[in-house]
Amino acid sequence: MKIKKIYNNNIILAEDVGQLEHIALGKGIAFNxxxxxVIEKAKIEKLFVIKSDQTMNQFIQLLNEVPVNQLELTNKIVNSAEKELQTKFNDIIYIGLTDHINYAIDRFKNSVPVNNALLWEIKRFYPKEFQAAMHSLELIxxxxxxxxxxxxxxxxALHFVNAQYDNEEMTRTIFTTEFxxxxxxxxxxHxxxxxxxxxxxxxxxxxxxxFFINRILDNELEEESDDPYIYEQVKKKYSEVSSCVDDIxxxxxxKFHQPVTVDEKMYLTLHIQRLIK
Known part of the structure; x- marks a missing residue:
């Protein structure tokens, strides 16, 4: 793998034998x-193998627009969060999160605060990701x-949530949180x-x-069951919960202009019954 462009001592654009471009991060990877x-493999800490031309173009554009030290900072934040959450993020997080951190720092320096309307919901529904994000603020x-x-x-925290799902868009994560x-x-x-x-x-x-909201957004709700007998028994046994499920x-x-099937109602009823008992 050879160097195609040097952004700083720690970040380069590289090209492999098949002329596929990669972004490589590593301490002193481009020194001298x-x-x-040729790149020394031992110095590569993070290698972005981006197959999509569009994504690669976005990455290169990002490197031209934001200070490269902020990509290094994002790399530290991602590594720290992955260890804390014991997960592996989709590499696409480096584009969205680097861009967001750059924008957040710029807004802060120019005294332009932004209110997060979903802050309470994020803290409540994604407490682990939020805690990891608070540690990110310490790194920043x-x-x-x-x-x-x-x-x-x-x-x-929403970037962390989003990056745990393949090809999921941030708008979907926000939509799911609201739902x-x-x-x-x-x-x-109720x-x-x-x-x-x-x-x-x-x-x-x-x-x-x-999973329920993903099935709705992907139009993957199953058709009505041919035999609603089991649901009728569940409905009879947990009538008050079933009434709440009807409201949901x-x-x-x-909201989605899609009817909720009998099977979905049954699963919701059982989950809610277990939740409130």
Whole structure:
């Protein structure tokens, strides 16, 4: 793999034998190097193998628009968050998160605060990602000497959530968060309770809602069951929960213009019953 362009001592654009371009990060990877020199593999800390021309163009454009030290900072933030969350992010996070951090730092320096309307929901539904994002603010403070507000941690947390799903768009993550919040509000209002969001049962319910909303957005809801007998038995046994599920189904149909199937209602009923008992 040879150097095609040097951005600084730690970031380069490289080209392999098949003339496929890569972004390579590594401490001192380009020190005393020039275009055409071979890269020492041992010095590569992160290699972006981006097959899409559009994504590569976005990456290169980003490197031309933001300070390269902020890409290095993003790399530190991503590595730290992956260890803390015990996960592996989609590499696309480097584009969106670097761009966001650059914009957030610029806004802060120009005294232009931005309110995060979803901050409460993010803290409630994605507590682990939010905590990792708060640690990201500490890294930003250390390297940039500025302390960004909690609102920015909320935005960063959404990037962490988004990057755990392949090819998922940030707009979908925001949409899902809003849907979960509305559903929980219906549930809490119906039973006049406050849901304990750090419980195991809520975690199960949250996972079900995420898959449910993804099926709706992808138009993958299954057709009605030929035999609704099981649902009728569940409905009879948990009549109050079933009434709440009907409210959720009505809200869902109005929002997405798709009816909620009997099977989906049954699963929601069982999840909610376990959640509130």
């Amino acid at each position: 190097k020039k275009r055409g020199d 403070k250390y390297y940039e000497n500025i302390l960004l507000p909690e609102d920015e941690a909320g935005f960063i 979960i919040q509305d559903t929980v509000e219906i549930l809490e209002s 039973f006049k309770i406050q849901i304990e969001t750090n419980s195991l049962n809520f975690g199960r319910f949250l996972t079900h809602l995420k 189904a009505e809200y869902t149909q109005k």
